[in-house]
Amino acid sequence: MSVILDSRIRLWVILPLTIINLCLCVIRSYAALLFSHKKNSDIHQLRVSETAQRVKICSENCGFIPKEAFESRRHYFNTLEGGYLESLKRPSDEPVPNMFNDPNALMGMMKNNMVNVVIMIIFGQWVNSTLSGFIVTRLPFPLTSGFKSMLQSSITGVSLDSSWVSSTSFYFLGLFGLEDF
Numbered sequence: 001m002s003v004i005l006d007s008r009i010r011l012w013v014i015l016p017l018t019i020i021n022l023c024l025c026v027i028r029s030y031a032a033l034l035f036s037h038k039k040n041s042d043i044h045q046l047r048v049s050e051t052a053q054r055v056k057i058c059s060e061n062c063g064f065i066p067k068e069a070f071e072s073r074r075h076y077f078n079t080l081e082g083g084y085l086e087s088l089k090r091p092s093d094e095p096v097p098n099m100f101n102d103p104n105a106l107m108g109m110m111k112n113n114m115v116n117v118v119i120m121i122i123f124g125q126w127v128n129s130t131l132s133g134f135i136v137t138r139l140p141f142p143l144t145s146g147f148k149s150m151l152q153s154s155i156t157g158v159s160l161d162s163s164w165v166s167s168t169s170f171y172f173l174g175l176f177g178l179e180d181f
Helices: 007-035 043-060 067-078 103-130 145-151 167-177
Strands: 135-138 164-166
Touching: 007 103, 007 135, 007 167, 043 067, 103 167, 135 167, 145 164, 164 167
Parallel strands: none
Antiparallel strands: 135 164
């Protein structure tokens, strides 16, 4: 079956779906910032990470400084009885911090997930009610018939090749494709 897509579908369906997906990414990122748990910075952990960065920079650039200067820095960091790295060791009796012991961190994750769920429900319902039933694009490669129900979720009564994509499926493909951004 030969299908020719109207060029207005690009303007009135694909472009709004793309803009909606990008806006959802921005909304989710700002919601994550808004509901994130403000973690108190651990001074000891900050000193350890900054010192590790200094040691890394010193070892990477050792060829650009005189050998005596490098040896004095190495001695400063590595001496067992009074070296800087030895003074940073945390006592072993102190427990390792666990994220699941902090109820504020768990509440922040729960708020973030709930905001994402509400946003997905609202926009998904809007897309399903206004833009469902359109065939928006064709994938440039053939697919098996098992993908037909996934890619043509809002198309009923028409028998198409499985490489055609409906507007609702295009929305979800774009949404989950942009998940990490």
